[in-house]
Amino acid sequence: MPTNRPAGATAVAPTPLSVLWRNKRLLVLLAAIAALASLLTLTLQPEPVVDLGEDNHMDESGLFASWDKGDVVVLVRHAERCDRSSNPCLGDDEGITIAGSETADDVGDAFKALGLSNADIFSSPLLRTVQTAASMFDISIATQDWLSSCRKSLKQNMLNHKQTQRNLLLVTHSGCIESVAKALNTSGAEYDSEYTSALFVSVDKQGGRPRLLGYMKADGLERFVDGSKS
Template sequence: MLSLTLDNPPRTVQRRPRPWALAMVIVLAGLAAWLATRTHIVDLGNEQQLNNSGLLQAWKNGAVLVMIRHAERCDSAPGPCLDDSTGITVAGSQAAARVGQGLQRLGLAEADMLDSPKLRTRQTAHYLLGQEAESAQWLETCDAQFPSEALAHKRAGHNLVLVTHNGCIDHFARQQGVPGGERESGYASALFVSVDGNGKARILGRMNEPQWQRVLASTAN
């Protein structure tokens, strides 16, 4: 019987990782780390998300900064104007009043209120608050300094209501790491932010104008 003896058995070849595969792993790891830093805006019109956000308790503690975009502009809507063409529409004034009812239910006794000097924001503030608010130029400028200005005006134990513009709210959301597709604010929508004792901000979520009836119902008792 013939037997064969292999003096040199085949060696296992160890393959080195290909450069492109290693690069892909690095890219994916970097992407995952970047996504982890993104802040997504919660829809506070959803009752469960509203309750989970902690907004109602934070508001009671005077720890909330809320930025509200002006109501529907007269110069970009088909409806009748309230009066001046640079202001808001009649429908916009009614929407602002509805949002104001929600704010009143949350409680404005200890809140500070500021608006942009633009007519559309001053009119919105009037219908929101039922009174004139103090105007501040930085609420119209809407530059990269807006987030720090907003936080600097937030007093401990006092909620701060800012009636401003989409561009200003965008700057704040951008600084908080919100992706571009989520930074757009609708007319009379409100972006709620909690501010802790060290001045650190955390976005709680957004409430659009038609959703404020849910706030009224949630705070009825």
């Protein structure tokens, strides 16, 4: 029987079911690949350095027990730089601001409350770190040249100066601290050291192996000390 079709029209063959089924399976496969790629991206994303001021990280880290044993190295960044702030300077513009010195004083009080009888304290010789250390502890702190030019060497130098059963507290610079965090954080995540924040590392007294515990911002150190008393 003749088919009524407009002049010039081309007949379209029906799509076989097998072709539709193959396309459907392809779409499902592509969706599965996309979901797997998203999962792998989340899984492989570097874990950040632990903020000990959040949740129960402080207790879970075992920091207090390590401190009591004298197995901790603390890396404290200097207070607010005067030459990068509009706040009034404590003195020379190569040093820290008045506000920075007040924050350093609070941070020092936190470490005093934690206990410094089994701690050795050193500072970088640069003015901003010297002023920070003096504000923290109300006395002149011995300086070490290796705490200023230390991006590639701080990890080894801190281990060399860490005494058995004595904590080591170092007032230094962001680049140096971040280099240690990068070396010890196996996930490869970056760490941004803030003014007067502290990075905590435990050192195994048997093998001398360092382990990154986490960091604490200046405003979290008061909670840190309160926890040590509980």
